[in-house]
Amino acid sequence: MNAPFAGKHGESAFARLCDELRPDLYRFAFWLARDRQVADDVVQEALLRAWRSRGSLAETAAVKPWLLTIIRREHARLFERKRFKTVQVDELIGSESPELAAEEVQETMDVRRAIFALEDDYREPLVLQVLMGYTTDEIATQLGLTQGAVLTRLFRARQKLRKQLGLAATGEED
C-alpha cells in the first residue's frame, strides 16, 4: 500500500499539509462549535489523532476530508462530554469581539450573525459547500446523507439567510 506519510520524510510532508489546511480546519471547527476556544481545542485534539494515524493514509488527496471527519467526531465527542449553555446569537457575536468583529464591515457582520442563527443541519452543509468547496456529492458522503437531502438543506439554508438579511424571497416557502 502506498503510504505517503510514513517515515521521516512523510512526517514533514504531513506537517506541511496540516499547516496549509489549518485555517480551513479551524474555520470548520469554529462554525461547528461557534466558539473560538472550543474550535481551538477540537482542532488540536483532531490533529493529535490524525498525527498518530497518519501512516494509514494512502493518498494525499484524502487528507482534508479525513481531517474534517475527525474534527466532526471530535466536536461531537466534546459536545457529549460537556453540555454547553444555550446563548443568544447576539451574545455569541458580542462575545467574539474584538478578535472576530474587529475591522469587519457591517455587512459581513450581518451575514455572520445570520449564519450563526442557522440550525446546525443547515449551517454545516453550507460551510462545506461555500467555504470548503465541496460538491453536493462529497457533502452527502461527509454527512452520511443522500444528495437530495443535501440539496434541500442547502436550498433552505440560503432561503433562511435571504430572509434574515431582508433579501427577496425565491418563491418557495421553508
Next chain:
Amino acid sequence: MECLDFRRAAGADPGHLGVEATAHRDMCPTCAEFLRQTLVLDERILAALRVPVPQRNATAVTPNVVAFPRVERRRWMALAASIAGGVVVGSLLWVSGPRASLAQDVVRHMAHEPGVMVMTSAPEDASQVERVMERGGIRLRSDAGMVSYAQTCRFRGEKVPHLVVQTDAGPVTVMVLRNEKVPAPVKFAEQGFVGTILPAGPGSVAVLGPTGVDLSQVAGRVAAAVVW
C-alpha cells in the same frame, strides 16, 4: 425546466448548474437575475465564513504542535494544581503564567522546527551531528541517547545546537544555550510541552518533552552528557 425547478437547483448549488438549468438560465432573464443574486449572496456568505484565524494557529503549526498539542486550559489548571499540591519543588523555580521568558522563547522556537520531536529509530547523519556539535563547541556523550535530529539554530541572536535525543522516556529536544545563564533550574509547562532549563557549563541546557513525559531523570542525565 420550470422557473421553480431552476430556483431550487440554483438556490442549492449555484456554482454547478446542470445542462437543463443552464439552458433555462439562458432563456429566462428573471431566473438569470436570480442566479446572479444568489452568486452575490454566496460571495457574502464566503466573506462571513472566513473568520479570522488566530495568529498562533496560522503560524505555529508544526509536527511538534501537531503531535503534542497545547494543553487545554482546564487540563493545564488541573495539572498545575496537582503539581502544586503534591510535589516538593525544592530548589527548582517554577515558572508559570504569561511571560516573555527564556522558557517561552524555547517553546516558541520549538514550534518553528518541523518534524523533529518524534519517536524514531533512525539516527541523524553522523557528520551532521558532528558539524552541529563542532559549531556549538560541545560534545554529547553517547549515554544521553541516540541523536535523531541535529541542527544549528538561531536563537535570541545566537547560533545554538538544537538536538532531538531519543531517550528511554521518549524523544526530547535539547537546546544548548551557551550565552543564557539561569540562576537555578527552571521548570515550565507550555503549549503541550514540559521542560527544564538547567544551569550548565558557561550557560544552560534546555530539555523539553511532550506533556506527560517524566523529565525528572532524563533532563539531568542529558544535560550532564553535554561536554563543553
